[in-house]
Amino acid sequence: xxxxxxxxxxxxxxxxxxxxxxxxxxxxxxxxxxxxxxxxxxxxxxxxxxxxxxxxxxxxxxxxxxxxxxxxxxxxxxxxxxxxxxxxxxxxxxxxxxxxxxxxxxxxxxxxxxxxxxxxxxxxxxxxxxxxxxxxxxxxxxxxxxxxxxxxxxxxxxxxxxxxxxxxxxxxxxxxxxxxx
Numbered sequence: 323x324x325x326x327x328x329x330x331x332x333x334x335x336x337x338x339x340x341x342x343x344x345x346x347x348x349x350x351x352x353x354x355x356x357x358x359x360x361x362x363x364x365x366x367x368x369x370x371x372x373x374x375x376x377x378x379x380x381x382x383x384x385x386x387x388x389x390x391x392x393x394x395x396x397x398x399x400x401x402x403x404x405x406x407x408x409x410x411x412x413x414x415x416x417x418x419x420x421x422x423x424x425x426x427x428x429x430x431x432x433x434x435x436x437x438x439x440x441x442x443x444x445x446x447x448x449x450x451x452x453x454x455x456x457x458x459x460x461x462x463x464x465x466x467x468x469x470x471x472x473x474x475x476x477x478x479x480x481x482x483x484x485x486x487x488x489x490x491x492x493x494x495x496x497x498x499x500x501x502x503x
Contacts, residue, residue, distance in 0.1 A: 356385035358394045379499040386498060388490045390427030396420040398484070398502035401474060403454045414476050416451055417441075419486055419502050422470040425463035435459045435473050440487040441502075443477035448484075451476050 380386050386393045401418035403409065410416050425431045435458040441448040451474035452458070459471035477484055484503040490496045 354380060354384050355387045355392070357383045358385060358396060378497065379501060381501045387426065388498070390425065390429075390431050391490070392424040392426050393488070393498070394422040395500050396422060396470070398486075398500075401454065403451075405453065408451070408454050410451075410476050413479055415479050416454055417448075417475050417477050417484055417502060418455075418472045419475075419500065420457075420470070420472040421459060422468060423459070423461070423463065424468045425465050428465055430465070431463045433459050433461050433463065433469060435471070438489050439473050440489075441473075441475040441477070442485050442487075443475075443481035444483055448475040448477045450474065 380395060382395050382398050384395050386395070398417065398419045401416040403416060423431075423433050436450070436452070439450070441450070454474045455472065457471045459469060459473060461469035461471075463469055473486070475484075475486075481503065483501075486500040486502050487497045488500065490498055
């Protein structure tokens with residue numbers, strides 16, 4: 323009988339450990355740690371301040387830290403491509419969101435303009451734009467290293483709210499939401 327109870331206790335402990343790992347803890351939550359200077363219009367700053375109070379939601383100028391990355395949201399604005407072949411659809415514009423990433427973790431971190439992001443204009447998914455410029459963010463960062471660049475999306479001209487989601491963890495699908503407009 324003692325051997326049977328030993329296994330029951332081991333199984334219960336394993337379930338508790340797995341449950342606590344899956345649930346995570348607050349120390350892994352992205353948190354605002356500062357602000358950067360930006361050329362963002364002051365007209366929308368009041369709305370952005372209200373939106374940024376939501377959990378994992380940040381605005382232009384915020385510096386956000388996760389356990390592995392320090393992310394500075396530099397700017398968000400309309401963009402006109404210099405490439406004559408890259409033009410938005412009728413009724414749409416390109417929007418450019420610029421960031422700086424620093425690896426503050428202990429292992430390499432990959433930032434991909436193709437896989438890490440989702441953009442929404444007034445709640446609808448927006449199409450990513452590739453080839454609009456040569457400053458897209460695609461890097462593998464060693465600990466202590468930095469990369470900067472931008473992601474581009476095609477959004478309706480009349481969009482009132484543009485949000486950008488960044489996947490901080492592929493496996494758990496944790497996201498940070500950046501308010502671009």
